[in-house]
Amino acid sequence: MVDMLRDGQTTGAATAMSPSAVEPAVGVADETSGRTVLRLDQVDKRYPGVHAIKSVSLSVREGQIHALVGQNGAGKSTLVGIAAGSVHADSGTVEIDGESTQSPTPTWCRERGLAIVYQEPALLPDLTVAENMRLGMPVHARPAIGDQIAWAEEILARWSSVASIDARTPVRELRPDARFVVEIARALAERPKVIVLDEPTEHLLPPAVAELFTLIAEHTAAGGAVVYISHRLNEVKQIADTVSVLRDGALVGSFDAEDVTEQDVVNLVVGRELDRTFTRVTGADRIMGEELFAVTDLSGKRFDGIDLTVRAGEIVGFAGVEGQGQRDVLRALGGLGGHSGTVRVGDRTIDPSSPAAALHGGVAYLTHDRHVEGVLSGLSLRENASLSALGRISTAGVVSRMRERKLTGETFRSMRVKAPNDEVDIATLSGGNQQKVVLSRVLLSDSDVILADEPTQGVDIGAREEIYSILRKAAAAGKAIVVLSSSAAELEQLCDRVLVFSRGQIARELVGDDVNEHAIAQAALSATHSREKAGTGTGRVNFWHRMSRSDLTPGAILLIATIILGIIAATQSDTYLTGRNFSLVLPLLATLAFFAIAQQVVMMIGGIDLSVGPLAGLLVVVASFILSAYRTPVGMILGVIVLVVVAAVVGAVNWSLITVVRINPLIATLVTFTALQGLALLMRPLPAGQIDPFFLSYVSGVWGFVPVMAVVAIVVAVVLEYCLFRTTFGIKLRATGSAGPTAERNGVRTRWVTLGAYVGCSVLIVPAAILLMVQSGTGNASIGDSYTLASIGAAVLGGASIFGGRGSFIGAFLGAVLVTQINTVVQFLGLPLYWQQWLLGGLTIVAAAFYSKSRTLTERS
Known part of the structure; x- marks a missing residue:
């Protein structure tokens, strides 16, 4: 095979190694055995300036593991994205289990038996592990929402020896390795006809990799197929039946794995003969300078008493079984973890209390989790x-x-x-x-010290060697470099010394000839008798821990603040705790509550609706026309239906501007704000027209001193809270706000979820407008304007995230309660009105800071 590749260089790499140029005797895969479960036919995809996929045809057969290899940018992820429906091809056909289409969608592919584990897990950070696993399943295989926790725990139990994951944990709190375990476990639980694994072992620890390979073998033994994408050729050779090579978007060929060597595959990948023999360049071959980086008695949560020195021009490796403290030390030195001790760069003592402080002190950190901490999308x-x-x-x-x-x-x-x-x-x-x-x-x-955490994670063979060369050149230029890698072979190639960690301490130092793959692996395994499980980011948590990270926590804080203010007001005035006071305050509370609940709907998807105030004014104006003539119950019902239709149309207009025209939500709803305000003033330049008194008396009914509409607001908040976590639409709403593109990969039609959110928000303004009608009795175009900002403030007080995915309708209601309470208490205490703003602003800052701090501490733990 290698000789043929050498001969082919004279006629051009692409031609020489095309499928037609390689005889079956030397490795072309036999496409005739086994039923085809996935077929890509003449698939083509272009991006601006890039021909990503060039008329690729590929077949995957049942019972086999089909490896797909190639350099970064060769088109592997794009090709499998097309197969999974998350990337739309310009042309070509996708066939799954005998059914074909030119326009596959994630839902179509999933329902026909294709599951995929992306290089970056397609998990929604603000949904729990169980919710993510259920959402990613085909519709027919999804458990009932009430059973999803027990169902997820049963699936994750298979991984219990290598991963301890609580199914109730939000994904944002999981470590990278745990997220991959969840994604892989979910995909295998679908029992798909074909599963696509895109770099599945990049974040997994060795025990988890072994468990994955066992599950893959079981899957193929049962007749399933696997498409396995990896840069790790030793893994490919270990498990693959067929190897297909992509280069520059074109299929070089498909070969029986047993007929090609690793060297053959390397040459196919890069398009030329590549010598993988490597001569290690160590400090003995370079001129080292004085001690440049020194750490004394460094201690933290998972490490203690770390002493370390690195000379200028030296590369020091961190090794050990995962979870022994080496990564915690590196992150602490990079400013990403609490610690005590002394850190010196040259003759300066620095305090790496944050990444910025570390960088200012001459220490640069390369994260191992580029998706979350490295890449600045946009x-x-x-x-x-x-x-x-x-x-x-x-x-x-x-x-x-x-x-x-x-x-x-x-x-x-x-x-x-x-x-x-x-x-x-x-x-x-x-x-x-x-x-x-x-x-x-x-x-x-241009920092003096470089801390590299898994520097070659997710890169191909050629790029890996390039990164090695770059790090060596940096060392030769006088930098002090620390490299953490799970690959002993990588540490052997790069490092002058290797420090092996065990139980949070440096257990052994390897130098000279001891810096080799065998010695590093042996030292790592013999240095510890206990190892942490992969992904122990959370494990089981107690009740108080769970409450601290709950979206209801801000609401509980607001309730406490409301009670305290009430006690203060009651001690200063005998009229505060009277039915008359409550009968005056509760209608105002109900009005703001409906505004806040409506605002919370769009904030769940990361939007803000500035048009809610003018919409309420427009509805009051419209009511002054259509509800003045009707005095029968049927007439009132018809009038309310008209108001609902008007509100729904406004919501649909907002959605069109945001989703179809693609205007920023703030700008889009500001445009609607102006248009609605102008239309209402056009219809009623001054307050005029009388709304039917019988209708107003009906909707302003009370039970004792409690307005009926206040009770309705409570019921609406509770029902929506239930729907948010226990209905399919509620979970899709949170998924859309948590990570829209990822939700699309999971089959959520985010466009229609967004439509439902904006229409729902506008319709919920109808009961607020009805309460405003009771207050005005006439068509007043500006009566709702002050509620726009108040609704946003109440929702934020209740714990809503302006980025979407998090929030609580009960919290929004309690936010309205606090705002109303502040306004009332200020008046009872005889304070100037500006105290309303001071108290509201101060309590907002305190509540938000407390909530943010508690969530940060929870996520770090």
Whole structure:
């Protein structure tokens, strides 16, 4: 095979190694055995400036593991995204289990038996593990919502020896390895005809990898098929039956795995003969300087008494079984973990209390979780890379675009970043190219010390060697470098010394000839007799821990604040706790509560509706026309239906501006705000018209001193809270706000969920407008204007996130209660009206700070 590849170089790599140019005798996979469960036929995909997939045809047969390999940017993830329906091809056909289509969707693919584990898990951070697992299942295989926790725990029990994960835990609190376990467990639970695994072992620990391979073998033995994408050729050779190679978007060929060596595959991947033999360059071959980085008695939550020195030009490795404290030490030195002790860079003592402080002190940290901590989505490659070098490319705070482009351009070329240009969004790049850009940011900081946490995670063979070379060059330039890697072979190739961790301490130091793969692995395994499970990010939590991270926690805080204010008012005035006072205050509370609940609906998807106030005014004006003539119950019902239709139309207009026209929600609803206000004033320039008194008396009924509409507001809040967590639409609403693109991958039609949210918000303004009619009795166009900001404030007080995915309708109601209580108590205490704003603002800051701090502490723990 290798000889044939060498001969082919004279006629061009692409031609020489095309399927037609390689004889079956030397490795072309036999496509005739077994039933085909996945077929891609002439699939083609272009992006601006990039021909990502070039008329690829590929077949996957039942009972087999079909490996797909290639360099970063070769098109692997794009191809499987097309197969899974998350990427739309320009042309071509996808066939799953005999059914074909040219326009697959995630739901269509899932229902026909294809499951996929993406390189970045398609999990919604604000949903629990159980909710994520259920949402990702085909409709026919989903358990009842009430049974989802027990169902998820049963599936995760298979992984209990390597992962301890509470099904009630929000995914945002899981460590990266635990997220991958959840994603893989969910996909296998579907019992799909074909499962696609895109770099599944990048974040898994060795025990979890072994468990995965066991489950894959069971899946194929039962007649299922696996498409396995990996840069780890030893894994490919270990488990694959067929190997297909992609290069520059084209299929080079498909080969029987037993007929090709790792070297053959490497040569196919890169398109040339690549010598993988590596001569280690150590400190003995370089000139080392004085001690540059020194750590004394460093202690933290999972480590203690760490002493470490690194000389200029030296590369020191961190090794050990995962969970022994090595990553915690590295993150603490990078400013991402609490610690005590002394850290020196050169002759300066620094305090890496934050990433910014560490960077200022000359320490740059490369994260192992680029998706969460490394990549700045929405910014270009140039902006991502130059962020740490702004001081070098600016004068008096003004960035020189010429210097920036030159600096980043040279770095990208040296690292062979594959992208149409430096201005494209980094999110459009493959995972390996994103890793190169994040690494370039670290290098451009020109720090004295570089802390590299899994520097080659998710990159291909060729790029891995390039990163090794870059780190060696940085060391040769006088940098002190610390590398943490789960690969003993990688540490052997890079490091001058290796420190092996056990139970939070340095158990052994390897130097000289002892820095080899066998010795490193042996030291890691013999240095500890106990190991943490993968993904022990949470485990079981007690009641108080769960309450501290609950979306109801802010509401509980507000309730306590409301009671305290009530006690203060009651001690100062005998009329506070009277039926007359409550009969005056509760209608105002009910009005604001409906506004806050309505606002909470759109805030769940990350939007804010500025038009709610003018919409209420418009509805009051419309009512002054249509509810003045009707005096029968049927007439009143018809009038209310008209108001609901008007509100729904306004919600649909907001949705169209945001989703179809793609205007920012704030701008879109501000446009609607102005239009509704103008229309209402056009209809009633001054308050006029009388709303039917019989209708007003009917809707303003009371039970004792409690208005009926106040009770209705409580019922609506409780019902919506239940729906938010116990109905399919509620879970989809939270999923859309948590991570819209990921929700799409899970089959959620976010466009229609967004439509439901904006229409629902507008319809919930109808009862608020009816209460305003009771207050005015006439058509008043501006009566609702003051409620826009008040509704947002109440919802935020109740725990709503402006980014979506989190919030509580009960919390929004209690936010309205607190705002109303503040306004009432200020009057009873005889304080100036500005005290309303002071109290409201102060309590908002205190509540938000407490809630944010408690959630941060929970997530860190």
